[in-house]
Amino acid sequence: MTSQQASPPLRPAAVDVAVLFRARYLEMVRLAGLLGADDPEDIDQEAFARLMRKGGLGADPASYLRAIVCNLTRNRHRHLRVVRAKTLRAVSEPSSEQAAILREDHAEVIAALAALPARRREAIVLRFWLGLSEREIATTMGVSPGTVKSQLSRGLAALARALEAKA
């Protein structure tokens, strides 16, 4: 009570979120970045703020957090495309500085990944970066496991075609 003015204590929900934040923040920044977000940190901060506002983490907070990040990134794409009329390149591809860091063969794969439809890219990143099962991906994306299987299969086929064309 007496120390409230100097440093207000966190609400119980905020304490839980703070723990999750320490464990998952960087991973979620990278997830948003891999999904093509123009400002991954902003999206992640909004995601954690939403968790705080929700007032509790629920049974599977990591899955819920991933779903928020995916949804916010998708909305952000839509917003940029429609309202600001940004170019596809500006939204989806790494900056020249980031591209320079990547090896050439990695850059080719990332460019092909960026050209995939948003849902397909989400499925691929969740599967091949986070290593989630089809069921976990389905929960995160809010679709059926069958849809995930189909998105993964079509996404991989499109990537293979794009990379073979460049070879």
Next chain:
Amino acid sequence: MNNHPIERRLRNAIAARAETFSASPDAWQHVQAKDAGLSRHRRGGSGLPGAGWLVQHRTFVIPAAAAAAVAAVALSAAALAHGFSGTTGPGAAVQSAAAKPASGSTLVPCAGQCGPPYELMVLFQPGTSHAAAQQLLTSCTDQNPVVIRVGPLGVDPSGLSRAFIYTQVFGPSNPSRTAGLLTCLRHSSLTYEVGWPD
């Protein structure tokens, strides 16, 4: 599955790309600021003076401000409708949409699309021919009761082919009625993105 060359290449590339993203040291402060509705992330300034008052009273102030905003929108819409009641043409549709809520008799806050016809935007994959895009649009919208009409094919500022489908209902408010249409469009390999613009 793990040994497929494409998959191995994909895992390596994604892992390398992920390493290029980092976290800023003051990220948690930004989260707290956003939670308090006082995000300074975009502005880069020092925050709103006296904002602590808002934080303390937000449970009362924010709903009251939202109610006042809704009332102001309702009054403006009513004034518009009365002031231009004899207008015909496209303007009348806009006025009608603004004055009349999408469903029911109470005003419902909406994100830019406030009355039918609602716009569903469809973006097609690079290289999609007009004929193929048109065929997909026809097959997904034909006999669908929520579809009013399909707009002409055009080109998005990003260079992708684009079409608008005009609907009776707004997807985010009526996901069950628009699910069939969205599923049909999203399942096609020709579709890049489908969404309801703000």
